[in-house]
Amino acid sequence: MARTTRRQIMLSGIAALAAPLISRGAEAQQVRHIVVTRANVAQPYMGLTFDDGPHPSLTPLLLDTLAMRGVRATFFLVGRNAARYPQIVQRIAAEGHEIGNHTWSHPSLLGWSDGGVLSEIDRTSDAIAAATGSPPALFRPPYGNFTQRQAMMLYEARGMPTILWSVDTLDWQRPGSGVIAHRMVQGATPGAVILAHDIQGPTVRAVPLALDGIEARGMHGAQVSELIGYPRWRAEGLRVASR
Ligand SMILES: [Zn+2]
Numbered sequence: 382m383a384r385t386t387r388r389q390i391m392l393s394g395i396a397a398l399a400a401p402l403i404s405r406g407a408e409a410q411q412v413r414h415i416v417v418t419r420a421n422v423a424q425p426y427m428g429l430t431f432d433d434g435p436h437p438s439l440t441p442l443l444l445d446t447l448a449m450r451g452v453r454a455t456f457f458l459v460g461r462n463a464a465r466y467p468q469i470v471q472r473i474a475a476e477g478h479e480i481g482n483h484t485w486s487h488p489s490l491l492g493w494s495d496g497g498v499l500s501e502i503d504r505t506s507d508a509i510a511a512a513t514g515s516p517p518a519l520f521r522p523p524y525g526n527f528t529q530r531q532a533m534m535l536y537e538a539r540g541m542p543t544i545l546w547s548v549d550t551l552d553w554q555r556p557g558s559g560v561i562a563h564r565m566v567q568g569a570t571p572g573a574v575i576l577a578h579d580i581q582g583p584t585v586r587a588v589p590l591a592l593d594g595i596e597a598r599g600m601h602g603a604q605v606s607e608l609i610g611y612p613r614w615r616a617e618g619l620r621v622a623s624r
Contacts, residue, residue, distance in 0.1 A: 407511035416529065417535045417546035420572035425600045427569050428608050429454040429588075430546065431579035432483055432521065434566035435469040437461050442584045444469075444476055450592050452602040453477050456579065457521040457544075459486035460505030463512060470512035481519035481544060482506055489526040495534050502539065519544045519605060544605055546576035552584040561587035566594030574605060 397591075416457030420428070431454060434440045447454055456473050458480055461593070463470045473480055484490070484501040485508075493501075506516040520541040522531075532543040552561045560575070561584055568575050576585050 393444060403466040414517065414542040414609050415531045416543045416545065417574070417605075417609055418545045419574050420605075422572040424606060425571055425598075426603040426608060427571065427576050427595075427600055428604050428605045429565070429577065430521070430544075430605060431455070431577055432457045433459055433487065434464070434579040435466045435473065436580045437466055437469070439582060439585045440466075440469050440579050441472070443579050443588060444472060444478075446585075446588050446592075447478070448476055450589075452592060453479070453604050453607075454520070454602055455479040455481055455507075455544075455605040457481040457483035457519075458505070458509060458517075459487050460501070460508045463532075464508040467508075467512035470509060472490045474513040474515075479519070479606055480509055480513065480517050481521055481605070482509065482541065483521050484523055487523045489524050490522055490531065491526045491528065491604045493531075495531070495538075498531060498535065499538060502535070502541070506539075517541075521545070542609070545572065546574045548573050548575040550575065550577045550584070551599050552577050552581050555581060555583055555615075558583045558587035558590065559609065562590040562594065565591035566598065569598055569600045571600075572608060574608070 410517055429452070431443065435454060435458060457477055458470065460482070470480065482505045485504045488501070488503065490498050490501070502520060510516040518541060520535060521544045526547050527543055535541050535543065548564070550561050550564045550568070565575055565587065566575070579585055
């Protein structure tokens, strides 16, 4: 099946399932987020997400930058890397960033059995919990390769929503830090979920420049769970839209 077709299937699911973001009350509690590409949020908040780490030197460098700028991000960790660098995993959590599950060995999960999928995810959640004390709430499939049925299966089996992205920096092509920073800034619109990789040197070196541009647009970085209000709403730092 073509990638576009899969994405369209997922997007059709999102239209029905994703929540209006900064809404509160009982209806907001009942909304299920099963597949998310972006948040429906009017406020100037967006999410920077970094996949495939932790990397032994680049992830700490990125954490230094984020701490200096007071920005929180979301890290979708590969389980085998998390198991190898538990002290970095612990630091990511300790510094207020969100950690998501990005499978143990980074396979394309299309065509996998449900048991195989859950095994990749559970092993990763265990490694993250061993380092941080808590299992991650969010899942991102490698390459975005996950069917709507698999996303439903994961949500029902583990309560984990599948988080895709609305802006792809294509940083794995290593186009240079200036280009990556420009793509991040251009993509930084309310509710955007921006995909990048903290295992890429040019990406990590692009972040200070990107944050300059993002701040100049009046935008602020937030964790994905803050953007979508899952699994719990963290209201600090976010303002409710006037009605
Ligand atoms: Zn990945």
